Amino acid sequence: MSRIRTVLVDDHRVVQTALRSYLESFPDIEVVGAAVSGEEALEKLEGWLPDVVVMDLRMPGGMDGIEATRRVRALSPHSQVVVLTADTDDARVVAALRAGAIGYVRKDSDPEVFLTAVRGAARGQSVLDPAVAGSVLQDLLRGGPLVEELSEREKDVLRQLAHGRTNREIAQALHVSEETVKTHVGNILSKLQLSHRTQAVVYALKQGLVSLEDIEMEGRGG
Amino acid sequence: MSRIRTVLVDDHRVVQTALRSYLESFPDIEVVGAAVSGEEALEKLEGWLPDVVVMDLRMPGGMDGIEATRRVRALSPHSQVVVLTADTDDARVVAALRAGAIGYVRKDSDPEVFLTAVRGAARGQSVLDPAVAGSVLQDLLRGGPLVEELSEREKDVLRQLAHGRTNREIAQALHVSEETVKTHVGNILSKLQLSHRTQAVVYALKQGLVSLEDIEMEGRGG
DNA sequence: CCGGGGCTCCCCCGTTCGGGGGAAGAAAAA
């Protein structure tokens, strides 16, 4: 039986290299490629022909791990995606599974779980980290992430909200009237079933719509 | 010359195991121990007698990597601490260096940088990730993180803010009047030189005062 | 063709925020 062709997608190159070293210490696993972004992974995917793609959810740049998972599955249905992430947030895990991931392992899990997930994925078996499988399934049952219900414009406004801007500032940034922004904010809160913009910001961050690192603090010296 | 005695402190056990595999592939490095928390590392430190402690900043539990670094240095001055973290936020890096770390490497750096930092630390040399060394130095010059200027009570309020609560809700949670909360919020914004509570929330998250994972979304159907 | 959704803008209204001021007690620092 041939070795499991594995690809690593993680923007943390130190971690990526370490994972490669770890996985290759097992004779049944072969690391045939690695990428630091979803874009890079997709470019090279057809050249690698992997059985398993180990995907980090949290990545900088335009494409996050969820979107990357979706496209990997579309481009190469044979390749199974195992999500390996530090994320403890159920919402994003659920989104990843919806996007076509077959396995999910947290970085703080026992390494044996990770190995099992990779080997399982190669056989088409789903291995979910037991630490969160329960709550994730609950999430799946009770409906998907509400962000996806947001229109593009509403996501724009939500991103602006996450920068701590007022309606007026958002109006200027997006070149619309303050009234329009009010409408969007109202619709966002309504769709997300929240009541304050502060909650919307936390929600945006949890969903990965914006990254904390992307936010330059305004209005302070420094 | 004997091998560099190294200890890994990272709550991500998958990553920790992978790093061990990676480091041990080099003949001059020996991994003599590993811990998933600052507490565990300190307990076993004197048994390990490491030359280098590789420390992740972001860890759950009572002690974070910064406090752990401080105590490692106090308990075993021979052991040099290299911070290895996904954190892209300067503030916490500066805090870690203040706490006595000699090296700092981001997880998305070139693995070579990490190796250099470990080997340098063993010789007492400081290796700072060039990707951020500049901005970190600026931070050091312009003074420490503003959070430290906040009183305990103000941090309590800031944590509440991060949950998207209104002044009234915070008042109930902390068992004080709404007026008191208003005072605290005002002082927080003033001290942090911000103008909206939403910005304060982002600030709290960036500083690690609260973790995104700690925040249970309220006010939505779930 | 007509309906629905998205984007834009406007009105009104009550609530929440943020900033200004002051004040009292307790605890810690000078």
Add this chain to the structure above:
DNA sequence: TTTTTCTTCCCCCGAACGGGGGAGCCCCGG
């Protein structure tokens, strides 16, 4: 000791916010 800081609470006021309504425009799908 005096002084400062922290914590608590109160006042007033203007600005910002959230919810409700309506309206016109465009585009896509039935």
